[in-house]
Amino acid sequence: MDYYNTLLQDVKRVEIIISSFHIQEAIKILDQVQVSGYTIIEDTSGKGDRGLSCSDVDCVFSGQYILTVCTNDRQLNTLVENLKPLLKKVGGVCLVADAKWVSH
Amino acid sequence: MDYYNTLLQDVKRVEIIISSFHIQEAIKILDQVQVSGYTIIEDTSGKGDRGLSCSDVDCVFSGQYILTVCTNDRQLNTLVENLKPLLKKVGGVCLVADAKWVSH
Amino acid sequence: MDYYNTLLQDVKRVEIIISSFHIQEAIKILDQVQVSGYTIIEDTSGKGDRGLSCSDVDCVFSGQYILTVCTNDRQLNTLVENLKPLLKKVGGVCLVADAKWVSH
Numbered sequence: 001m002d003y004y005n006t007l008l009q010d011v012k013r014v015e016i017i018i019s020s021f022h023i024q025e026a027i028k029i030l031d032q033v034q035v036s037g038y039t040i041i042e043d044t045s046g047k048g049d050r051g052l053s054c055s056d057v058d059c060v061f062s063g064q065y066i067l068t069v070c071t072n073d074r075q076l077n078t079l080v081e082n083l084k085p086l087l088k089k090v091g092g093v094c095l096v097a098d099a100k101w102v103s104h
Numbered sequence: 105m106d107y108y109n110t111l112l113q114d115v116k117r118v119e120i121i122i123s124s125f126h127i128q129e130a131i132k133i134l135d136q137v138q139v140s141g142y143t144i145i146e147d148t149s150g151k152g153d154r155g156l157s158c159s160d161v162d163c164v165f166s167g168q169y170i171l172t173v174c175t176n177d178r179q180l181n182t183l184v185e186n187l188k189p190l191l192k193k194v195g196g197v198c199l200v201a202d203a204k205w206v207s208h
Numbered sequence: 209m210d211y212y213n214t215l216l217q218d219v220k221r222v223e224i225i226i227s228s229f230h231i232q233e234a235i236k237i238l239d240q241v242q243v244s245g246y247t248i249i250e251d252t253s254g255k256g257d258r259g260l261s262c263s264d265v266d267c268v269f270s271g272q273y274i275l276t277v278c279t280n281d282r283q284l285n286t287l288v289e290n291l292k293p294l295l296k297k298v299g300g301v302c303l304v305a306d307a308k309w310v311s312h
Contacts (some may be wrong), residue, residue, distance in 0.1 A: 042251075092296075099304060102288055102291060
């Protein structure tokens, strides 16, 4: 075990990419599950089929990127459950990965 | 096993940082391996030696950031194989990591 | 073992989100531990409590996002040790995760 592990806390890193038109709905869900914060990168571009980011196949989209962290499984489960219907309706992506967080 | 695992699909998260001059070549490779979509963040800045992002040691660069997802190993292998010569030629970074994708 | 593993090197992906006012202090630390490079995305926005990104509870902030890579544990340990007091003082986030790097 490395020394840095004693400085770090296991978390789930969650990133959401969603159309600019629906960013407020995504943020509302983040607020509901009480993530401790989030970072938004505006004006991303890209290309996707319905499964990834758009309503039309091969459409070009303008979206926003949201990065947040869940500190326990219950919070993550609720976030994913609440986001899934929104993504199903309007398109978009949510990726979840293990990470460690420098607590301070 | 947490409930959210039943909502999620294992994928490989792939991020590419490359000079703005060569973004189209990178996108062409993404199209060739038929990723289902990608997100681009423009106008990133940074600093890198040849190994990370630049042609010169300690150069400052203007680049673009691409985020995409591979849903199987064959797709990822082909993406990495095709990207490697481009990165070797023009500099840039490609990072691959395990992630889970909220399928919808 | 997949073919692509032979093209990839294990690294630690490190991302830092910090107030624009303190970006130079973070970069100085990256230079001290001699990361081979970094990418900066400017003008992110967000919301955080003290623990995540801000000095006040529920404040809105303007920050910058830094992505870098550590290629060995000693480098990562030193980075985290040096960053922690800065984050403690000014707020901000540092996330660490396993990744693979397409070496070239």
